[in-house]
Amino acid sequence: MTARIGIVGAGLIGRAWAIVFARAGMSVCLYDVDAGALDKAREAIRQSLDDLRQAGLIDEVDAPLALIQTESDLARAMASAEYIQECGPENVEAKRRIYSDLEAVVAEDTVLASSTSGIAASQFTDHLRHPERCLVAHPVNPPYLIPLVEVAPAPATSEAAVSRTMRLMEQANQAPILVRKEIQGFILNRLQGALLNEALRLFRDGYVSAEDLDKTVKHGLGLRWSFMGPFETIDLNAPSGVVDYGQRYGPLYRDVDRQRGNDDPWEAATLGALDEERRAQLPSDGLADRQAWRDRRLMALMAHQRSVSPT
């Protein structure tokens, strides 16, 4: 099957999605109201594809690039799409308008998926004639290096829309998970938030430096989590599995849960102190180089993971 994918918005996320789908051999039409943004997007996509080729993650640049069309007319861009990935502004009103516009030009069974990282699908689709084909498909940035996609339906979303989206993501070599009920922050950012909240409190209260906190994860916790996840990790960390583990460590973690307090770990003073430590490690003018380093490390990690047993 060669799906026809429409992408709304040629910013960072829209471009990255174009790479994901075209890399898997799917035909993509990237839409933006701003024709200048489309030209910039094509150049940025070529550069990213070239980086992927140099990292050994794709064989060639031209084939996927040839699968990506750009278009500044919404109706022409989306008329034949089977699946649309919306990458508009993170704003309920803007999204409601985009979905109304989309509904006017697409086929009745086209799936409309949003890249939103925080807004529940029901909030921007409940005014549509066909909200049942709408849901969230939340990527991690950039999705061509981090495969997780959170598929988060609204109460009105049909099972068919969910299963088509899950299947499409698998065909595109992403790793979709199902968020079974609407919840703020979905799963990934709630887990990230829980860890960051504790991390900021430990840093703020003087138990650990920012650098040592990062070391605790990158040289400790993060190693197993990068190929197993937290439940499998604890399942393998007690002789008889998770129940045994819970009997050994549950009381400690319950105490950690109760010791949190009601203070706000994201206060400006805490962030200011963290920024001071971070800038001592990495000056502001080094951020862009370090982001490029991160992406190279992610590419090398992907290549490594492909070389070992897949599960």
Added chain:
Amino acid sequence: MTARIGIVGAGLIGRAWAIVFARAGMSVCLYDVDAGALDKAREAIRQSLDDLRQAGLIDEVDAPLALIQTESDLARAMASAEYIQECGPENVEAKRRIYSDLEAVVAEDTVLASSTSGIAASQFTDHLRHPERCLVAHPVNPPYLIPLVEVAPAPATSEAAVSRTMRLMEQANQAPILVRKEIQGFILNRLQGALLNEALRLFRDGYVSAEDLDKTVKHGLGLRWSFMGPFETIDLNAPSGVVDYGQRYGPLYRDVDRQRGNDDPWEAATLGALDEERRAQLPSDGLADRQAWRDRRLMALMAHQRSVSPT
């Protein structure tokens, strides 16, 4: 410098520490009151060294093995040690006795470090004549595959004991961090607990399956955390760094913090449901094979990390 290391207790952790120090060229004396345990330990250590050699992480088995002596007499084992890694039972009274026994046989400036994963050093050293050379050096299991070591002094611990321990761990190619004040669970298990508490609530309340929760981390969050840690991750995830990130995402994470409730995520019913899902993915009789798989994946990840730029 070739430090002389004493290790108290030839169980899993004691054996693993012997490998860490001997791999770095240090001379080790492994003590256990049970001479049979020492024979078993030597065979298990040889097997682990052979696994490391096959993974390309060490060049040969015989040289480190030759650096490891075993001894069932405490005074003979510890008399010439400069640093002692205690791996006794996780029990305050047992540790208090071990430290009294150790103090009677070691030189005055020998550092006494405990592998305890949960007990603060002051609780089992405040009765000693020289508590200032005592602290916690908490490894992650197994320390020869996961380099993080939490160095956690008591209020009475001297700066010299802390800095000697930090330096020794670096010489042994571990990644030590400093826990600046005593706290239950140190840093790693508090971070792990915060994430697990949220994970168990999301699973218990039907938002996500156990398998999808693990996917969220292993295909999403865990990838960057395996080489950057959580603070560097967010610092690079907003155009101007952590303060910028906090302004964008702080409100979401504050909400996650406030939505936790006071219920116990480690209740038996939740663990039972998690166990049911885990056993469907991995039957009990497959746990040992999967643990061996985990260790092979950790070895492959270490080899990968050595092959890329170190920071």
